[in-house]
Amino acid sequence: MTGTTVPRRRQARGELRMAQILDASAVVFARAGYEKATTVAIAAxxxxxxxxxxQFFANKEALAQALADRFVTQLRAAHQEAFDEAHFTGVPLDALLDRMVDPIVAFNVANPGFKALFARPDMPAGLADAARPIQSALLTRTEAMIGARAPGLPAAERSRTARVAIQIFQAMVPLVVAAEGAERAALVRELKRALHGYLAADIA
Known part of the structure; x- marks a missing residue:
């Protein structure tokens, strides 16, 4: 056994424990709200x-910040996968929606506490602000996709179409996350159908 083996194992165990604590934090923050959540409840x-x-987090604020950072990193990765510019043109709208919707739905299903945490009015402003640049990027990328599919669409109309499409998506996500199995799959299909019906006139 080399001298570095034990420290590496300890580091791996520490990283796993930190991930478990952050998972627990997401559950407790979403369930109780930031103000009422306690480190005792999170530890339990x-x-x-x-x-x-x-040993890993000094206080509740440090936990919330680490959780916010993790959510933002994962959401950015989901957006990058969804908005691969190589797929903006040359594919049917149904295929484009599959590629755009599925990664972001998967993020929300894997992180059910995301919206519950960041949408709560008791969340500190600094943490609530953490996701805003990513949401802004979502609008920019949606506008870029619409512009690529419909280059003649005026900028104001392109922006409006992007904002409405995002609202349709966001309105459906809680239903998708709350469902399971076949019902969740059916709701994802309904989400794509709603987006297709709205977007088809401009970017088919």
Whole structure:
């Protein structure tokens, strides 16, 4: 056994424990709200003692910031996968919607606490602001997709179409996340059908 093996194992265990604590934080923040959530409740959700939690995170604020950073990183990756500019043109609208909708739906299904956490009025402004640049980028990328598919569409109409399409998506996401199995798959199909019906006139 080399001298570096034990530290690496400890590091791997530490990273796993931090991930477990952040998973638990997402559950507790979404369930109780930021103000009412406690590190004791988060530790209990993670199945560890509060003392073990404090080995990794100094307080609730540090937990919330780390969770916000993780959500933003994962959401950015989902957006990058969804908005691959190589697929903006030359594919049917149905195929384009599959490529755009599926990664972002998968993110929301994997992180059910995301919207519950960041949409809560008791969330500190600094943390709530963390996701705003990503949401702004979503609008920009949606506008770019519409512009690529319909280059003659005026800029104001392109922006309006993008904003409405995003609202349709966001309105359906809670239904998709709350469902399971065949019903979730059916709701994803309905989401794509709604987007197709709205977008087809401009970008088919």
């Amino acid at each position: 959700e993670a199945g560890i003692s509060p003392g073990s939690l404090y």
